Amino acid sequence: MAGGSTAGGSTAAGGSTAGGSAAGGSAAGGSTAGGSTAGGSTAGGSTAGGSTAGGSTAGGSTAGGSTAGGSAGGTVAAGGSPGPIDAGVPAWRSGAVAWQWLEVPGSALSGLRVVDPFNATMMVAPTARINAWNGLAVNRDNNRVYLACAGGHGDWAGNEAYDIDLQADQPRWRLLRGPSPGSTISIDVDYYSDGRPSSTHLYYALQYVRARGRIFKLSAGSNWGTGNKNNTFVDAFNLTTNDWDPQGAFPAGATGGPNIDRPYAQDALTDDVYTFVGGNFRKWSATTATWETLAARPGYANNDVVSASASAFDTTRSRVLFASNLYRVAQRQGLLVTTNPGSTATDVTFTGTHATTMAQSGAGLEYVSSLDAYFFKPRAGGTVVRIDPVTFETSLQATTGPTPPDGANGVYNRWRYLPLLRGFIYLPSGSSNFWFLPTG
Numbered sequence: 001m002a003g004g005s006t007a008g009g010s011t012a013a014g015g016s017t018a019g020g021s022a023a024g025g026s027a028a029g030g031s032t033a034g035g036s037t038a039g040g041s042t043a044g045g046s047t048a049g050g051s052t053a054g055g056s057t058a059g060g061s062t063a064g065g066s067t068a069g070g071s072a073g074g075t076v077a078a079g080g081s082p083g084p085i086d087a088g089v090p091a092w093r094s095g096a097v098a099w100q101w102l103e104v105p106g107s108a109l110s111g112l113r114v115v116d117p118f119n120a121t122m123m124v125a126p127t128a129r130i131n132a133w134n135g136l137a138v139n140r141d142n143n144r145v146y147l148a149c150a151g152g153h154g155d156w157a158g159n160e161a162y163d164i165d166l167q168a169d170q171p172r173w174r175l176l177r178g179p180s181p182g183s184t185i186s187i188d189v190d191y192y193s194d195g196r197p198s199s200t201h202l203y204y205a206l207q208y209v210r211a212r213g214r215i216f217k218l219s220a221g222s223n224w225g226t227g228n229k230n231n232t233f234v235d236a237f238n239l240t241t242n243d244w245d246p247q248g249a250f251p252a253g254a255t256g257g258p259n260i261d262r263p264y265a266q267d268a269l270t271d272d273v274y275t276f277v278g279g280n281f282r283k284w285s286a287t288t289a290t291w292e293t294l295a296a297r298p299g300y301a302n303n304d305v306v307s308a309s310a311s312a313f314d315t316t317r318s319r320v321l322f323a324s325n326l327y328r329v330a331q332r333q334g335l336l337v338t339t340n341p342g343s344t345a346t347d348v349t350f351t352g353t354h355a356t357t358m359a360q361s362g363a364g365l366e367y368v369s370s371l372d373a374y375f376f377k378p379r380a381g382g383t384v385v386r387i388d389p390v391t392f393e394t395s396l397q398a399t400t401g402p403t404p405p406d407g408a409n410g411v412y413n414r415w416r417y418l419p420l421l422r423g424f425i426y427l428p429s430g431s432s433n434f435w436f437l438p439t440g
Helices: 355-359
Strands: 114-116 119-124 137-139 144-148 161-165 173-177 206-209 214-217 235-238 264-266 273-277 280-284 291-296 311-314 319-322 333-338 345-349 364-368 373-377 385-387 393-396 415-418 423-426 435-438
Touching: 137 206, 144 206, 144 214, 264 311, 264 319, 291 333, 355 385, 355 393, 364 415, 373 423
Parallel strands: 311 364
Antiparallel strands: 114 119, 137 144, 144 161, 161 173, 206 214, 214 235, 264 273, 273 280, 280 291, 311 319, 319 333, 333 345, 364 373, 373 385, 385 393, 415 423, 423 435
């Protein structure tokens, strides 16, 4: 299940395999993490801040100090974006053919190791940073991709942050800030004792907000520990300071309903985000960092109506499509929510050749305004489903080239459209390279 960790792919605090965990899910609370208790002391007594992680201090490196192969020129300093920066076509994309899959060499996250927070002398590369139900945030203005606080449950305790510059000719991940030291880490908490958020399964919750120069984690689905801890707190990683903003810097979301597998759809123009929680569809404003209610759930449904549903914002029509409606699976229906206050959620029926595919949990969904279509990415290889935004007819998008790997434990928002690159990026797993599907 989404809240659990798979027994082979899961590492407990980076060094120790989740050997005590069953295939369906591990309870970090019952086992030690890397030789020390999950609540406990650093191995050897050294803090993560005292050891270097490939040239950058594990406790926190400046964006310029730890390049790890990333280009220095593409970063927008001080976080906020001045607008789209068209820097041309990077070498890896040169000559790409429309709708032909290509692999981006050397772009796997496993190529960048990080310090084990419980053993500061050990460098590890846990695949759980991606495989443990985690997703990515993107800056559509400069083609940077971010990952922060990814892990959770019994998979990985680290709350570190990374980025990768896909505008570079040879994109490589780099560490922005290392994990909190093991001496500060406890299981089943919202924040470690150093004030930074607990590692968690991100699902769809990680979003980048250009005007604020921050990576926002809009909820926590399954915090480091037994997997039973989650919250609606809004936490932000500041790309100017390369550190987490203080706890409580931004208002929390509404309570009620599951945080595990909660969907989030981001407006590509405003960076506002839409979700479902506490019995209502809600909007998070990127400008004010506050929440408002848009529409109540349908009367036939409970608070899990769109759990694990891929979702996307249609910037042409100002509405959100939730691809999966757990109460209308047999009817092949999703839910459509307009963004006007007081609006209602409306059932939509998928037709066409891939209507039944839309009910798949943990998939990816993006709306592309230039093509006026939704593109749905299920877990299977190179399969992409195209959806008409008016009729909701589905069809298989024809692609060529090699077939990407299946998505590990889902896709979530590891399927993103970058307009300046004119195509989709896709990261199947923590050990795979990025894959790219150009649209033109």
